[in-house]
Amino acid sequence: MPPAEDPLSRVFHALADPTRRAIIERLAEGPVPAGQLAEPFAISRPAISQHLKVLEEAGLITRTAQARWRLCTLTPEPLEAATDWVERHRAVWSDRFDALDDVLRSARGEQTGENP
Known part of the structure; x- marks a missing residue:
């Protein structure tokens, strides 16, 4: 699979793997x-x-040389951008589902002869 072009796609690609998500969870502790x-x-x-x-290409972690080790650190900003994207779309879909519920309630009321 070719690498994703935009930053948000790289974040979601990185988060798609359970091993990478586990690494992020571990790095959340420090x-x-x-x-x-x-x-x-x-x-x-x-x-x-x-x-x-x-993870590094997605901007989710940084690796820095420290003595003879490569220290990995979580970079939260890309996660925040992904969360913002999900929340915006959740709000849109929530509104759409609420409107659908209203239509279904209204349709049920019409079928039974009740007032909506």
């Missing part, structure tokens, strides 16, 4: 050396490195 991030997963270190690369 910075962690990359090697330690691999410990709870039953996958190779190169696979973890690929996951970290996707």
